[in-house]
Amino acid sequence: MKSKLFFLGAAGMLFFQTGFGQTRPNIIIILADDAGNADFGFQGCKDLPTPNIDAIAKDGVIFRDAHVSSTVSAPSRAGLMTGRYQQRFGFECNDGNGYTGLNTSETFIAGELKKAGYATAAFGKWHLGEKETQHPNQRGFDYFYGFIAGSRSYFYRPDKDDKPGNKNQLLENDKPVRFDGYLTDVLAEKAVSFIHSHQKKPFFIYWAPNAVHTPLEATSEDLQRFSGHPRQKLAAMTYALDRGVGKIVSKLKASGLYNNTLIFFLSDNGGAHNNQSSNLPLKGFKGNEYEGGHRVPFVVSWPAKIQGNRHFDGLSSSLDIFPSCLEAAGKLAHTGKPLDGVSLIPYLTGASEGSPHEQLFWRKDQDASARVGDFKLIRVNQLGFRMYNLKNNLQETEDLSQKQPEQFEKMKKNMQQWESHMMKPLWTEGAVWDTITLMIHDDLFHNRDVRVKEPQQLKKFNK
Ligand code: CA
Numbered sequence: 001m002k003s004k005l006f007f008l009g010a011a012g013m014l015f016f017q018t019g020f021g022q023t024r025p026n027i028i029i030i031l032a033d034d035a036g037n038a039d040f041g042f043q044g045c046k047d048l049p050t051p052n053i054d055a056i057a058k059d060g061v062i063f064r065d066a067h068v069s070s071t072v073s074a075p076s077r078a079g080l081m082t083g084r085y086q087q088r089f090g091f092e093c094n095d096g097n098g099y100t101g102l103n104t105s106e107t108f109i110a111g112e113l114k115k116a117g118y119a120t121a122a123f124g125k126w127h128l129g130e131k132e133t134q135h136p137n138q139r140g141f142d143y144f145y146g147f148i149a150g151s152r153s154y155f156y157r158p159d160k161d162d163k164p165g166n167k168n169q170l171l172e173n174d175k176p177v178r179f180d181g182y183l184t185d186v187l188a189e190k191a192v193s194f195i196h197s198h199q200k201k202p203f204f205i206y207w208a209p210n211a212v213h214t215p216l217e218a219t220s221e222d223l224q225r226f227s228g229h230p231r232q233k234l235a236a237m238t239y240a241l242d243r244g245v246g247k248i249v250s251k252l253k254a255s256g257l258y259n260n261t262l263i264f265f266l267s268d269n270g271g272a273h274n275n276q277s278s279n280l281p282l283k284g285f286k287g288n289e290y291e292g293g294h295r296v297p298f299v300v301s302w303p304a305k306i307q308g309n310r311h312f313d314g315l316s317s318s319l320d321i322f323p324s325c326l327e328a329a330g331k332l333a334h335t336g337k338p339l340d341g342v343s344l345i346p347y348l349t350g351a352s353e354g355s356p357h358e359q360l361f362w363r364k365d366q367d368a369s370a371r372v373g374d375f376k377l378i379r380v381n382q383l384g385f386r387m388y389n390l391k392n393n394l395q396e397t398e399d400l401s402q403k404q405p406e407q408f409e410k411m412k413k414n415m416q417q418w419e420s421h422m423m424k425p426l427w428t429e430g431a432v433w434d435t436i437t438l439m440i441h442d443d444l445f446h447n448r449d450v451r452v453k454e455p456q457q458l459k460k461f462n463k
Pocket of ligand 1: 034072
């Protein structure tokens with residue numbers, strides 16, 4: 001099979017170290033929130049400076065066909081953290097009617113690494129359940145500094161998010177805490193402190209700031225820096241995100257830990273319609289089945305073990321992070337239910353060639369999609385199907401469902417087979433979002449501009 005790895009330059013060879021020693025790597029997952037596919041320098045972005053994230057990409061491998069397992073936050077995190085299609089356990093939609101969070105019978109990456117002797121910490125947004133039994137400290141994290149639900153202010157708000165009992169109030173483990181300054185900076189400083197006090201044994205850090213999710217808040221200094229910028233708020237928030245990543249990387253380097261730290265960088269779903277983000281040239285955005293919903297910026301870096309300065313074009317998933325961590329941490333046996341992801345490490349060391357996956361699937365309530373080889377199938381219950389060949393039509397504009405009936409039937413069959421192993425969602429996002437998501441897909445199916453993207457617009461549209 002043809003190798004999917006592309007060398008960006010011979011210089012990378014100079015830094016490739018074969019003898020990475022006996023010590024197990026530290027592992028850091030950096031998960032951005034609602035960041036656009038096109039909004040980082042390493043993805044070709046010209047107007048949002050991200051030098052620190054780009055430097056990780058330079059030292060690592062940039063994935064060009066990588067996907068999260070959901071187009072929205074909570075189920076995407078559920079897939080990432082369990083390494084399993086979240087539809088297997090009913091966590092298919094964002095927290096909506098009847099939300100019960102993530103079933104505690106599922107095994108988390110953090111729990112497996114903790115059992116293997118890793119010090120574990122989560123920073124930022126959780127969004128995986130609000131019950132005591134679902135708290136990060138109960139799911140394998142020794143330390144938690146962040147908030148339990150899906151979004152909050154970037155500043156301390158005792159009158160709102162930080163009101164006692166609010167599910168978005170900032171917590172240190174289970175204790176509400178006050179913080180000064182801008183949350184993205186604070187989350188980075190807390191991660192730096194954790195690294196500082198855990199240098200003796202390997203650590204696992206899940207760094208999941210709410211950046212660059214709404215509300216679009218930034219510091220006045222960062223806003224001033226981008227005064228007059230057409231995407232001023234996003235530019236300022238992204239700059240702070242990048243600054244936070246820079247602080248963590250600097251600490252790793254100063255501690256001599258950087259080379260033997262495995263870093264994943266990705267966004268939890270496609271750029272949203274409401275945060276000035278861009279997924280271009282992809283079609284669609286957060287919440288829908290087009291590539292803009294689930295194809296994300298994705299980097300894996302581990303200088304001591306994986307040659308950097310390269311691209312990888314194999315079909316890959318956020319579900320692959322869990323098994324990759326198990327392998328990197330010393331080929332740990334997985335003690336939970338069977339994983340859907342596969343380890344990316346052999347594809348990055350050259351031990352394996354080709355694609356980690358021949359097919360991937362997505363489903364959120366009424367909408368589903370499938371990727372088989374270069375083909376993509378989208379199904380929206382009330383609208384029917386679309387099929388595209390991404391190899392020559394990444395923008396998903398030319399429907400091939402009638403032109404290539406054999407391929408179309410095969411894809412429908414594969415999707416059906418996959419769905420037969422999944423359960424029905426335990427909760428949905430409710431009638432209003434169902435209507436909006438249907439309208440969005442209707443416009444995208446017909447290559448039209450999207451008319452309605454959120455409830456406020458629906459009210460105006462219906463007047
Ligand atoms: Ca998100």
